[in-house]
Amino acid sequence: MSVSMARSLRDTGRNASRRKRKDRLVNGVLIAAVVLAVIPLAMILFEVIRRGAGAMSGEFLSSVQPFSQRRPGGGYLQGLVGTVYMVAIASILAIPFGIGAATYVVEYKQSKLSPLIRFFTDVMTGVPSIFVGLFIYAILVQGKLGFSTLAGGLALTLLMLPIVARSAEEIIRLVPDDLRNAAYGLGARRWQVVMKVVLPAASNGLVTGSMLAVARAAGETAPLLLTALGAFTIVPELIGKPQSALPLLIYSEARGPYEAAHARAWAGSLELMLLILILTIIARTISRRAKAK
Amino acid sequence: MAVADSLSGRRRGRLRADTTFRLILGFAGASVLLILAAMLISTTIQAWPVFRHEGWSFVTSSVWDPGTSRTEITGQYGALSFIVGTLVTSVIALIIAVPLAVAVALYITQAAPKRVAGPLTYTIEMLAAVPSVVFGLWGLLFFVPSVLRPIMDFVAGTLGSFIPFLGGPVVTYNYFAAGVVLAFMVLPIIMAVTREVMANTPEPEISAAYGLGATRWEMMRHVVLPRARPGIIGATMLGLGRALGETIAVAMLIGGSQRISDSIFRGGQSMAGIIAVTFQEAAPENVKALIGVGVLLFVITVIVNMAARLVVWMTGGHLAKEQNL
Numbered sequence: 001m002s003v004s005m006a007r008s009l010r011d012t013g014r015n016a017s018r019r020k021r022k023d024r025l026v027n028g029v030l031i032a033a034v035v036l037a038v039i040p041l042a043m044i045l046f047e048v049i050r051r052g053a054g055a056m057s058g059e060f061l062s063s064v065q066p067f068s069q070r071r072p073g074g075g076y077l078q079g080l081v082g083t084v085y086m087v088a089i090a091s092i093l094a095i096p097f098g099i100g101a102a103t104y105v106v107e108y109k110q111s112k113l114s115p116l117i118r119f120f121t122d123v124m125t126g127v128p129s130i131f132v133g134l135f136i137y138a139i140l141v142q143g144k145l146g147f148s149t150l151a152g153g154l155a156l157t158l159l160m161l162p163i164v165a166r167s168a169e170e171i172i173r174l175v176p177d178d179l180r181n182a183a184y185g186l187g188a189r190r191w192q193v194v195m196k197v198v199l200p201a202a203s204n205g206l207v208t209g210s211m212l213a214v215a216r217a218a219g220e221t222a223p224l225l226l227t228a229l230g231a232f233t234i235v236p237e238l239i240g241k242p243q244s245a246l247p248l249l250i251y252s253e254a255r256g257p258y259e260a261a262h263a264r265a266w267a268g269s270l271e272l273m274l275l276i277l278i279l280t281i282i283a284r285t286i287s288r289r290a291k292a293k
Numbered sequence: 294m295a296v297a298d299s300l301s302g303r304r305r306g307r308l309r310a311d312t313t314f315r316l317i318l319g320f321a322g323a324s325v326l327l328i329l330a331a332m333l334i335s336t337t338i339q340a341w342p343v344f345r346h347e348g349w350s351f352v353t354s355s356v357w358d359p360g361t362s363r364t365e366i367t368g369q370y371g372a373l374s375f376i377v378g379t380l381v382t383s384v385i386a387l388i389i390a391v392p393l394a395v396a397v398a399l400y401i402t403q404a405a406p407k408r409v410a411g412p413l414t415y416t417i418e419m420l421a422a423v424p425s426v427v428f429g430l431w432g433l434l435f436f437v438p439s440v441l442r443p444i445m446d447f448v449a450g451t452l453g454s455f456i457p458f459l460g461g462p463v464v465t466y467n468y469f470a471a472g473v474v475l476a477f478m479v480l481p482i483i484m485a486v487t488r489e490v491m492a493n494t495p496e497p498e499i500s501a502a503y504g505l506g507a508t509r510w511e512m513m514r515h516v517v518l519p520r521a522r523p524g525i526i527g528a529t530m531l532g533l534g535r536a537l538g539e540t541i542a543v544a545m546l547i548g549g550s551q552r553i554s555d556s557i558f559r560g561g562q563s564m565a566g567i568i569a570v571t572f573q574e575a576a577p578e579n580v581k582a583l584i585g586v587g588v589l590l591f592v593i594t595v596i597v598n599m600a601a602r603l604v605v606w607m608t609g610g611h612l613a614k615e616q617n618l
Binding site (some may be wrong): 010019020022023024027029030031033034036037038040041043044047048096098099100101103104105108111113114115117119120121122123124125126127128129130131132134135137138139158161162165189190193194195216218219220221222225226229246247250251254260262265266269272273276279280 | 308311313314315317318319320321322323324325326329331332335336339342365377392393394395396399400401402404413416417419420422423424426428429430431433434435436440477480484507509510511513531534535536537538539540541545565568569572573580583584587588590591595597598602611
């Protein structure tokens with residue numbers, strides 16, 4: 001009996017060290033996975049900065065593309081103008097609508113429409129962006145509008161709308177009921193409670209969510225292919241003329257065989273990512289300041 | 294105040310203000326429903342002549358031979374090869390991204406020191422902020438030819454000789470190249486949802502597992518993973534929804550061949566890709582067919598997304614919605 005006892009104790013010891021070894025192995029596998037997941041981002045940032053900075057210059061930021069992709073020099077000024085122009089249109093439309101929809105969902109949650117709107121906002125975030133472009137093409141571009149700034153802006157609006165609405169909903173939900181009750185107690189009506197208490201209390205978060213949606217819209221390519229089309233010069237017109245955008249220019253020049261065009265595409269990517277980075281940093285700073293309060 | 298107002302007869306005016314307010318907000322909310330309905334209806338109407346002309350062969354034939362007519366349908370429109378392209382690239386992306394996302398989420402929530410976990414989460418979520426055209430450019434001019442090409446040649450040369458679908462000769466831009474880059478693009482969403490689910494593992498259960506003498510891996514395997522499984526399924530489907538609809542990066546890397554290839558190392562085309570690439574030069578009847586492809590893509594992604602939301606909602610409760618995905 002003493003012999004079998006000794007063996008079982010020894011077995012346990014061997015088992016324990018086997019289990020420990022396995023634990024260490026798994027830990028190694030997990031760390032390897034983390035490294036593997038971080039590598040692509042590091043590679044992208046490295047390449048975009050290295051090749052983009054090489055081609056970036058004052059000329060790039062301040063001039064338009066040469067007429068032939070083969071020719072070096074020039075820049076994406078018309079793309080930057082187009083992107084800012086269309087994103088501005090999209091923001092003006094999508095942010096009020098999105099926040100309005102979110103307010104309805106939260107403040108009128110007893111309404112039958114409310115859960116329906118909520119669910120379909122979720123569904124709308126999953127709609128492929130190219131389909132949004134097809135939709136705008138089918139109802140507007142084909143008719144009177146033609147390829148234009150407005151068509152591109154509207155496509156971006158539809159992409160931003162559900163993102164703004166979903167983030168706004170979360171933020172408005174966080175406003176404590178005490179605030180609402182206090183306002184009602186002072187005799188405020190519902191619209192006053194919402195406009196003067198709930199939305200101001202949520203304002204920082206609303207700005208953050210909207211900025212992130214703006215950043216997302218600025219990087220979109222696919223819907224603009226079917227609505228804005230692209231242009232070689234700066235286009236101030238709202239309708240009647242195709243408009244350009246940074247992602248469109250990167251896409252068209254990356255696909256060609258010319259070195260000069262590729263250099264511009266890298267510089268354009270750097271410009272686009274800096275634009276998005278700035279928007280994201282502003283958004284994060286606002287939300288961090290709100291949390292600190 | 295309210296009492297004074299009601300006594301002085303101003304109450305009715307204020308009620309009207311409330312009703313108007315509600316109507317305005319309700320309109321903003323309902324616009325989402327109206328837009329979605331308008332999307333489906335208007336595009337289906339546009340594509341209807343092609344659907345009627347092709348019938349089932351729209352999804353069962355892979356002969357895509359666009360005509361040039363302005364008014365009638367003269368070409369042949371079978372979208373099967375694009376459907377295959379979309380599915381193959383998405384599946385490759387998920388096979389790579391899901392295990393990676395689960396492993397990273399496990400590490401972040403259960404094993405990483407606090408001061409590593411925060412920045413790591415932030416770093417991987419930064420991938421989501423990279424525009425898809427930049428992924429495309431990077432894949433086209435750097436990653437696929439310089440990094441992936443040797444790997445693909447090696448796999449096709451060794452495993453490819455006896456495993457089907459992995460055979461050579463390798464074409465640089467192909468299903469696999471598009472799928473790998475797509476994996477990087479869907480990784481942040483899958484990881485975010487999975488991490489959120491895992492972070493909600495009840496502390497007492499974790500302590501109980503350790504109290505019974507479990508190692509960290511045993512605790513993960515028997516406590517964290519079983520609880521997170523439905524969340525991981527939901528996250529995978531959300532990733533699938535994203536992957537199916539991704540356009541520009543895939544269009545740039547998939548190779549642009551309109552045939553169904555028998556190897557993942559040869560070129561193909563995806564549904565979103567064919568729309569993006571051929572739309573600008575398409576004749577009116579071809580545009581109708583492309584809109585038809587879009588409708589098909591829309592229906593598939595909406596079904597996948599709705600199913601994903603349902604899975605995540607039913608099991609993970611409030612988890613996914615906080616991520617604003």
